[in-house]
Amino acid sequence: MTETAGSTTTVQDALRVAIVGTGAIAHAHARVLATDPRVTLVAVADPNPEVRDAFADEYAVPGRYADLDALLAAQVDVPDVVHLCTPPGLHRDQAVAALRAGAHVVCEKPPVLSLADLDAVLAVADEVGRRYAVVFQQRTGTAVGHVQRLLADGELGRPLVGVCHTLWYRKQEDYYAVPWRGRWATEGGGPLLGLGIHQLDLLGFLLGEWAEVDARAFRLARDVETEDTSTATVRFANGAVVSVLTTALAPRQTSYVRIDTTLGTVEVEHLYGHDARSWRLTPAPDRTGGDPAPAPASWTLPSDDEPSGHTPLLRAVYDALRDGGPLPAVAAEPHRSLELVTAIYASAALGRPVTKDDLAPGSTLRDGFLHGVEDLRDTTGALTPAALSRRTT
Numbered sequence: 001m002t003e004t005a006g007s008t009t010t011v012q013d014a015l016r017v018a019i020v021g022t023g024a025i026a027h028a029h030a031r032v033l034a035t036d037p038r039v040t041l042v043a044v045a046d047p048n049p050e051v052r053d054a055f056a057d058e059y060a061v062p063g064r065y066a067d068l069d070a071l072l073a074a075q076v077d078v079p080d081v082v083h084l085c086t087p088p089g090l091h092r093d094q095a096v097a098a099l100r101a102g103a104h105v106v107c108e109k110p111p112v113l114s115l116a117d118l119d120a121v122l123a124v125a126d127e128v129g130r131r132y133a134v135v136f137q138q139r140t141g142t143a144v145g146h147v148q149r150l151l152a153d154g155e156l157g158r159p160l161v162g163v164c165h166t167l168w169y170r171k172q173e174d175y176y177a178v179p180w181r182g183r184w185a186t187e188g189g190g191p192l193l194g195l196g197i198h199q200l201d202l203l204g205f206l207l208g209e210w211a212e213v214d215a216r217a218f219r220l221a222r223d224v225e226t227e228d229t230s231t232a233t234v235r236f237a238n239g240a241v242v243s244v245l246t247t248a249l250a251p252r253q254t255s256y257v258r259i260d261t262t263l264g265t266v267e268v269e270h271l272y273g274h275d276a277r278s279w280r281l282t283p284a285p286d287r288t289g290g291d292p293a294p295a296p297a298s299w300t301l302p303s304d305d306e307p308s309g310h311t312p313l314l315r316a317v318y319d320a321l322r323d324g325g326p327l328p329a330v331a332a333e334p335h336r337s338l339e340l341v342t343a344i345y346a347s348a349a350l351g352r353p354v355t356k357d358d359l360a361p362g363s364t365l366r367d368g369f370l371h372g373v374e375d376l377r378d379t380t381g382a383l384t385p386a387a388l389s390r391r392t393t
């Protein structure tokens with residue numbers, strides 16, 4: 001029995017949780033789970049015994065398996081929740097296996113490698129009555145929630161233009177030495193899918209549905225099958241136009257999202273997580289051309305600030321799993337950022353703007369943007385420069 005302030009939790013009440021993939025990001029999950037007295041980490045799976053055992057020792061996890069199949073076969077009771085912290089190319093099959101075994105799934109981004117796979121996994125979750133929660137933690141935290149409400153309620157005016165930068169630095173010798181990275185089959189994309197998707201997810205949370213993407217992709221300095229840099233102009237359904245730049249080649253790293261509206265500018269600058277100090281709201285000058293009008297009181301960010309991150313996201317997911325209700329939107333709406341990534345790759349490869357209609361259910365691009373450009377892969381499987389950005393030929 002676990003005693004907590006004001007409550008008593010029996011071991012029987014605790015959700016039994018397994019983590020599959022015990023590499024870098026799995027620690028973020030385990031650290032959050034360790035703070036929840038109503039969770040018991042019962043098993044981990046990873047084919048690398050050293051990584052797996054060190055992880056299991058650190059978090060005192062009794063069950064240790066080489067893969068998910070062995071874990072599911074060996075557990076007397078299927079875990080209530082399975083966290084997938086594995087390379088992206090494994091997410092689809094592992095999610096389906098865990099859901100069909102009877103577990104809820106919490107999956108790291110990117111959820112799967114194509115929109116069609118995402119539809120399929122969500123359909124299985126519906127069929128078996130289990131939840132499929134995806135981790136996009138940039139949408140979490142008190143400040144971003146406040147800014148999103150201001151934009152949605154029109155208190156920041158009408159969004160006009162914006163900037164979405166993921167300027168990160170990832171080296172060949174370590175980051176891209178990991179065999180699953182930089183390959184279409186195992187990572188599903190380059191820094192756009194692996195890194196920039198975080199900022200695209202935040203951008204979509206703030207601006208809503210997108211309408212059209214015009215993009216280019218480049219392989220400038222890394223020995224990968226994918227791009228290492230991409231640019232895009234994204235037009236949103238509300239009319240806002242945003243310039244997106246994503247790269248793994250920027251030594252002074254930053255994550256930056258900026259939206260200029262009829263009433264002011266809202267910006268967030270950080271690296272891997274933000275809180276109220278990362279945000280800046282600047283009112284537009286008044287109509288007489290004088291000093292900026294004072295910011296309305298409603299623009300003041302809340303003082304009970306909680307940073308973005310895995311903590312608020314997993315708390316919201318576990319609250320929903322315990323209540324048996326629907327997942328919180330932050331974990332239940334993974335489509336938009338994967339659509340934006342797919343549209344950016346497709347636009348670059350096809351050499352034309354891509355609209356939301358291009359990705360409608362049944363379209364070939366929904367199966368993955370590579371479907372339109374398979375003739376443009378070289379003998380090693382890498383996209384040729386022409387396929388990365390067709391207009392550069």
Ligand SMILES: NC(=O)c1ccc[n+]([C@@H]2O[C@H](COP(=O)([O-])OP(=O)(O)OC[C@H]3O[C@@H](n4cnc5c(N)ncnc54)[C@H](O)[C@@H]3O)[C@@H](O)[C@H]2O)c1
Nearest residue numbers: 021022023024025045046047048067085086088108109110
């Ligand atoms: N939300 C975030 O901020 C964030 C940050 C980093 C990574 N991620 C995502 O988390 C996932 C993992 O990334 P990472 O950086 O932790 O990678 P990693 O390479 O550090 O860890 C992946 C682990 O999965 C294990 N693995 C490989 N095949 C397996 C299998 N069949 N069954 C079980 N385990 C297997 C590997 O041995 C490795 O230990 C990716 O989808 C990545 O995009 C998310």
